[in-house]
Amino acid sequence: MPKNNPTFPQAPLDDYLRHLPLAATEREQMTDAGSFVELHRRLAGDARAGAGDAVLASASRRLAGGYGDELAGGLATDAAGHARLAAAPPIRRTPVIPEPWGCNPLLRLWRRLTGRRNSPPPRHDLPPASWQRVASLRRLILLLLMLGPTALATWYMRDILPCCDWSFSTLAQLVEGVPPSPWHSLGTALPYLLEGSVLGLFALLFGWVSAGFWTAVMGFWELLRGRERQHISAAGLQAEPIPAEVRTAIVMPICNEDVARAFAGLRATYESLAAGSELGRFDFFILSDSGSADIAAAEQQAWLELCRETGGFGRIFYRRRRRRVKRKSGNIDDFCRRWGSQYRYMVVMDADSVMSGECLTTLVRLMEANPEAGIIQTAPRASGRDTLYARMQQFATRVYGPLLTAGMHFWQLGESHYWGHNAIIRVKPFIEHCALAPLPGRGVFAGAILSHDFVEAALMRRAGWGVWVAHDLPGSYEELPPNLIDELKRDRRWCHGNLMNFRLFLVRGIHPVHRAVFLTGVMSYLSAPLWFAFLLLSTALMAAHQLLMPQDVASASGPFPAWMPWYPREAMLLFYSTLTMLVLPKLLSLVLVWVKGAGPYGGAIRVTLSVLLEMCCSILLTPVRMFFHSCFVIGAFLGRSVQWKSPRRDDGSTSWGEALRRHGVQTLLGVVWALLVAWLNPHFLWWLAPIVGALTLSIPVSVLSSRVDLGRHLRALKLFLIPEEHDAPPELRATERYTRENRRRALGGAFVRAVVDPLGNALACAMATARHGRSLAVERLRAERVTHALAVGPERLDDRARLALLSDPVALARLHLQLWEEGWENWLAPWRRSLGGLYRSSGRSQPAPSSQAKPAADGVLLAG
Numbered sequence: 001m002p003k004n005n006p007t008f009p010q011a012p013l014d015d016y017l018r019h020l021p022l023a024a025t026e027r028e029q030m031t032d033a034g035s036f037v038e039l040h041r042r043l044a045g046d047a048r049a050g051a052g053d054a055v056l057a058s059a060s061r062r063l064a065g066g067y068g069d070e071l072a073g074g075l076a077t078d079a080a081g082h083a084r085l086a087a088a089p090p091i092r093r094t095p096v097i098p099e100p101w102g103c104n105p106l107l108r109l110w111r112r113l114t115g116r117r118n119s120p121p122p123r124h125d126l127p128p129a130s131w132q133r134v135a136s137l138r139r140l141i142l143l144l145l146m147l148g149p150t151a152l153a154t155w156y157m158r159d160i161l162p163c164c165d166w167s168f169s170t171l172a173q174l175v176e177g178v179p180p181s182p183w184h185s186l187g188t189a190l191p192y193l194l195e196g197s198v199l200g201l202f203a204l205l206f207g208w209v210s211a212g213f214w215t216a217v218m219g220f221w222e223l224l225r226g227r228e229r230q231h232i233s234a235a236g237l238q239a240e241p242i243p244a245e246v247r248t249a250i251v252m253p254i255c256n257e258d259v260a261r262a263f264a265g266l267r268a269t270y271e272s273l274a275a276g277s278e279l280g281r282f283d284f285f286i287l288s289d290s291g292s293a294d295i296a297a298a299e300q301q302a303w304l305e306l307c308r309e310t311g312g313f314g315r316i317f318y319r320r321r322r323r324r325v326k327r328k329s330g331n332i333d334d335f336c337r338r339w340g341s342q343y344r345y346m347v348v349m350d351a352d353s354v355m356s357g358e359c360l361t362t363l364v365r366l367m368e369a370n371p372e373a374g375i376i377q378t379a380p381r382a383s384g385r386d387t388l389y390a391r392m393q394q395f396a397t398r399v400y401g402p403l404l405t406a407g408m409h410f411w412q413l414g415e416s417h418y419w420g421h422n423a424i425i426r427v428k429p430f431i432e433h434c435a436l437a438p439l440p441g442r443g444v445f446a447g448a449i450l451s452h453d454f455v456e457a458a459l460m461r462r463a464g465w466g467v468w469v470a471h472d473l474p475g476s477y478e479e480l481p482p483n484l485i486d487e488l489k490r491d492r493r494w495c496h497g498n499l500m501n502f503r504l505f506l507v508r509g510i511h512p513v514h515r516a517v518f519l520t521g522v523m524s525y526l527s528a529p530l531w532f533a534f535l536l537l538s539t540a541l542m543a544a545h546q547l548l549m550p551q552d553v554a555s556a557s558g559p560f561p562a563w564m565p566w567y568p569r570e571a572m573l574l575f576y577s578t579l580t581m582l583v584l585p586k587l588l589s590l591v592l593v594w595v596k597g598a599g600p601y602g603g604a605i606r607v608t609l610s611v612l613l614e615m616c617c618s619i620l621l622t623p624v625r626m627f628f629h630s631c632f633v634i635g636a637f638l639g640r641s642v643q644w645k646s647p648r649r650d651d652g653s654t655s656w657g658e659a660l661r662r663h664g665v666q667t668l669l670g671v672v673w674a675l676l677v678a679w680l681n682p683h684f685l686w687w688l689a690p691i692v693g694a695l696t697l698s699i700p701v702s703v704l705s706s707r708v709d710l711g712r713h714l715r716a717l718k719l720f721l722i723p724e725e726h727d728a729p730p731e732l733r734a735t736e737r738y739t740r741e742n743r744r745r746a747l748g749g750a751f752v753r754a755v756v757d758p759l760g761n762a763l764a765c766a767m768a769t770a771r772h773g774r775s776l777a778v779e780r781l782r783a784e785r786v787t788h789a790l791a792v793g794p795e796r797l798d799d800r801a802r803l804a805l806l807s808d809p810v811a812l813a814r815l816h817l818q819l820w821e822e823g824w825e826n827w828l829a830p831w832r833r834s835l836g837g838l839y840r841s842s843g844r845s846q847p848a849p850s851s852q853a854k855p856a857a858d859g860v861l862l863a864g
Contacts, residue, residue, distance in 0.1 A: 012823050013039065020758045021066035036821050055765075055813035059083040062762035067308065074313055078771045082809055085766035087303065087318045089283075094341040096333050098437035105506050129372055129466065131230045135413040139513070142411050145214045150207040153577065157202050201534040208527055209581050211520075212404075216585030219407030223592055230413055232366055232376060232468040242281045242364055248424075249343040250282055250360070253331040254299070255289040255324075257351040260742035261735075263302045265354045268734035270310055273357035282360065284312070285339070287331045288320035293802030296320055297750035300767050301760070302742070322769060322807055328420070329436050329452035336431045343427050350421040352479040353380070354731050359475030363424040366470060374430070374465025375457060377416065377423040378476035379405045383724040383732055386712055387482045387653065389705035394480060395720040396614055399601070400589045405471040414466030415513035420453030422476045426465065430456070433463040439503055444496070444641050451497025454521055455504060458514035477724070477732060482652045483706035484621065485662055488628045495525040495632040528629030535691060539677060542684050586611060600726040602718035610719050620701050623694035627666045654706040656699070663698040670695025749834030751802055752794050754812070756831035761816045768809035782811040789815055793826030 016039070017030055033039040037054050044057030060083040063071055071085065078084045250269070254262055266284065273279050286303060290296045303318040310316070321334060332348065340346070345367055347360060359378065366376055379401070382394045409416060434456045439446045449455055457467045481487040498521035504510065505518050590611050593601055601607035674692040677685045685692075694701075704710065714720055724732060747753070754764035772778045785805060789797055805811050819827045 012820055012828075016758060016820055021062065023065075026065075036817055040817070053082075053813075055761075055817045056082045056809060059762040059765045059809075059813075062759055063766060066759040066762070067304075070308055070313065075766070079773075080771070082771070083762075083766045084771070085763070087300075087767055088285075089317060089339060089342075091338045092341050094337055094431060096337045096340075096431055096435045098435035100437050101440060101504065102508055103440070103503050103506060105508075129414060131413050134230050135411075135415060135513075138411055138413075142211070142214060146207050146210045149210050149577075150203055153206050154199060154203040158199060198534060198537050201530055201537065205527060205530055205534060206578070208523055209578065213581040213585060215407035215411065216400075216403045216588060217407070218410045219403035219405065220585075220588040220592060222406045222410050223402060224595065231409055232370055232373065232470050233472055237362065237365055237369060239361075240365070242278050242361065242368075244281070246281060246345070246364060246368065247343045248282050248345040248347060248360075248364055249285055249335070249339065249427075250347045250349060251285045251287055251332065251335055252349040252351065252353070253287045253289065253328045254351045255327070255331075256292050256295050257290070259295060259298045259302050260746055261739050262351040263299075263306050264738035264742055265352065265735045266316075266349075267306055267310060267738050268731045269349070269353075269355050269357075269360075270306075270312060270316065271734060272355075272731050273360055274310070276357045276361060278357070278361045278364075279315070281364070282315075283343070284316040285335060286316070286318045287335055288318065289324045289327070289331050290320065291324065291799060291803070293751040293799055293806050294749065296803065296806060297754040297760075297764060298746070300754075300763060301750065304763060318767075320769070322803075326436065326438075326448045327450070327452075329449065329456070333435055336427065340427050340431050345424050346427050346430075347424045348421050350478065352384075353422050354477040354735050355422060356475030356729065356731050359473060362473060362475075363470070366473075367424055367426065370466070370468075372464075372466050373414070373468055374426050374460040374463070375418050375423055375467045377418050377467070377469045378473050379469065379471045380419075380422045380476045380478040381474075381722075381724060382480045383477055383722065383728075384479045384736070385482055386708045386715070387706050388708075388711040388714065389484055389487075390480050390482045391711045391715065391720045392614055392617055392705070393487075394722055395610055396618075397480070398722040398724075399593060399607075399611065400586055402471065403585060403589050403592070405469060409469045409471050412469075412513060414468050415461055415511055416457075416467050416469045417517065418453045418457035418460075418467055422478065425460075429460060429463055429465050433465075434459045439500060444636060444639050445500050445503060449497070449500060451494060451501055451521070454498075454501055454514075454517055458504070458510050458517065461511045461514055462509045475729070475731070477729075483654050484624065484702045485654055485658065485706075486652065488625070488662075491525075491625075491629065492632045495629060496636050498522050498525060499633070499636050525629050525633055528626045529633050531626055532630045535688070539673070539684075539688070542677075543680050583615070586615060600721075600723035602721040602726070606718045606721065610721070613719065617705070619690055620694045620697060621705075623691045624663070624666065624698045624701070627669070627695065652706070653708065654703050656703055659699045659702045663702055666695045666698055670698070747834050749794075749830055751806065752827065752830045752834055754806060755789075755794070755815055756819065756827055761812065764806060765809040765812050765816075768807050768812060770804075770807040771809065782808065782814065785811050786815045786818060790819060790822075790824055790827070793824075794830055795826075 013033065013036060014031070016036070017027055020027065020030075022030070030039055030042060033042060040054035040058040043061040044054055045061070046054070046057050060075055063075065063083070063085075074086045076084050076086055252262070252266060263286075266286070270284060273282060286299070288296065288299055290299060299318065299320070303316070307313045307316050319335075319338075321331065324330070326333065335346075345364060347355070347363065349355065355378075363376055363378070367373055370376075382397045385391060385394060436449050436452055436455060438448050461467050481490055498518075501518050502522045505515055590608060593607055594604055598604040598607045602610070670692045673688070674685065674696065677688055677692070711720075715725065728736075750760075753760040755761060785801065785808075789801065789805060794802075805815060818824075
C-alpha cells in the first residue's frame, strides 16, 4: 500500500515550502531544493549537516521566520549545538528534604523506653507572638459555647426519645434481670441500643452544627463592626514601593487543564499587575504536569503566544515535568528545589485563579509588614459560571462565605487554614519545613498526600510561623464546578485526602488548632454518613416500636407518633433550636447585605428572594450530597482508590442518561424508604419528607440545575446576582474575553501539528527537555519510537509514546523529516484536518506575502 496519497495535487516538498514561515523571496529561493534534507540544510546554513541534524539545525531559522526577532533573546543551544528555547530561568538548586512522618505515639514511647533516639523535635524559628494568648482564650470560649448547648440538647433528646428509661435503677434491673426468653431479651434491649446510638450521633452532630453556628455569629459581628485589632488587614497599609530585593514568584501548577481558560486567566493577572509599577518584582511560572501530549503541545504554543502578546519573555516561564510525582505538592517542591532560593515569596494559583495586581502587591506588603507570617491566604470570590447550579453556589459563597471566613479568622487568628491557592507563602521556611514525605504503610491511606494544603499549613505553624486569612482583601477570584456531578467528583478527591490527613493527627509538634483542622476536615465528610446513620437509626427505632410495642401504646393521632413518653414542648424546643442554628447564619448574611448595600445583588427584594430560593434548593441538594459523601467515606475504608483528574473549567450540562447512572440508586432508595415509612407509620413520613423527597427527585434536580439557559434566564431577572456580575472587575472581564478569543482561534490536534507542521515542529524541538547524549542504546530506542510512530499513526499512538517523542528533540526531528520525505498520509491527513479551512490546496491562487511584512505560516494559528 503506497504511503503517499496519489490524489493530493502537490508534491510534498512544494506543500512543505508553502507552509514554511518565509517571505516570498526566500521561499522562491528554496524551490530548487532537491530534497527535504537539502532544504533544511539551506535553512540552517550548514551544507554538511546530517539528515536528522539538519532538521534540528533549521529549527532556529524556522522560529525566526515565524516569530521574527521576538525570540532572539530566548533562543540558545544545548551541549550538542541544537536549538533550545529558554522557557525557564537558570537553575539554582536548593535541597528540599521532607521529614519522615512519626504518626504512632506508642512507637515513639517505645523507642524512648528502649533507649533509641527519636527524630529531633521541630525547631521553632520565631518566639511566641502576642496574639497567641488572645487566640487561646477565644478558642476556650468557643469550646464552652459548643459543649453547653450540645449537652442541654442531648438531655432534651434523651427525654424526647420514645420509651427507654435511662435512670440508674432501670438500667441495673435491665442488666441483672433474668430474661424469660432470648426473644424477650432482644425486645427489651433493642430499644436501648437504638436510642443509645441515636443519642451519641445526635450529640456529635449537634456539636458540629453548633461550631458552624458560632463561627457564623462571630463572623457577622466582626464584619458588622468592621474592626479587629488582632487580624492581618490591608486597611491602613501604606502603599509604599516594594523593595528591589523582594522578589515574588507567581506559580500556577496545571495538569491536563483547559489551556484556553488557564492561560487567559494568567494573562489577565499579568496585565493587571503590569498596569501598576511593581511588575519588575514578580515572575510568573507555569508548572505543567500534563500527561496528555495534545495538551502539553498546546501549552507550549499558548505559553509562546502569551509571552508575545504581553511582552513577557524573560518574566513568564514554563516548565513541564517529565517525572510527575506527588501531584501538585510535588510540582511546587520541584519549583522550590530549582528556583525557590531566588525568591522571598511565592503566590500559588490554580488553573481557574485570577488575581488583581493590587491584590498581589498588597499581599507582598502584608508579608513585609508581618515578618512572623509564613502564609497569608486570601478569600477567593467565586465567579465566571452560567449554569443554574454554579450560579446558586456562587451566590451562596458570596453571601454566606464572608461570615464563615471572618468567623474562622476570629477564632483561629494566626493558626488558620490554607486552601492551596490564591495565597502568598514565605519561601525559605516553606522549603525548610513544609516538604511532604509520603505517608508510611500500604493501602489507599498511604503514599503521596492528596490534600496537601492543610498539612503544609500545619507544618508552617509547627515551625513557629503564622498562617493567616486576609478575609477582607479584594481582587482574588476562582471558579466553581458547573454542576452537581462535577462537584461530587471533586468532593470524592477531597474526601479521600482529608481521611488520609487524619493519620497525621498525632504527629509530634502539630499545634492543637491544626489537629482540630484535621478533625474538621474529616468531619466535613464523615458527618454525612453520621447523619445518614442517624436517620436510619431513627427509622429503625420507629420500626422497632411499631412492631415490638403493644398496639394500644403505639397508636397515634396527629402529626407526631404517640410513643411513650412523649414531651411535645421539649420536642418543639429542640426542633426549633436546631433549625435556628442551621438557618440563622444565612439570615444574618442577608442582614449584612442589607446593611452594606444590596444594590450589587439586585436590590433588597431580589437578594431576599434569592436567599429563599437558595435555601429551598439547598433542602433538595443536601440529602443528595449526604448520600454521595457517605458512599465516598465507605468506599475509602473499603480500599477503593481515587483517580485525581482536573475538574472541568467550562459550563457543562448533565444529560438525562448520566443523571440516571449517577442518581438511580439513591432515587430507588428514596422511593423504598418512603414506602416503608408510610407502611409503618404515615405520620413519621412528614418528618422524613425532606430527605426521601430530595433523594427521589435527585435525577431531575441534577439535570435541570446544570442548564445554562436557566442560569442566564435568572441572571436576566437579577436573581442569584453577585457583585462580580453586577459590575465585573477588569480582570474578570479580560479573562472572559481572552478565553473566548483563545477558543475561537485554537486549532485541534496540537501534538500532530508539533510533529508535522514546519513551525510547530520547530517550536516543539526547541522546547523539548530530554536532551540525551549520543549512545547506542539511546539511538536504538529513538529508532524504535520513530518506526512505531510512523507505522501506527497519531490516532493509535498512546500518550506515553507521544510524550516520549515530544520530549526528545532528536526523535521529533527525525519523525518530522521521515514522514514528509516518505509521505506518510496517516500523519499528513490528520494535520490537514486540524487546519480545517486554513489548509488551502495549490490549485487556489495565493497572494504572496510582502517581503517587508512579517511572514505567517498556515500551519500555526494558536492563541495565548
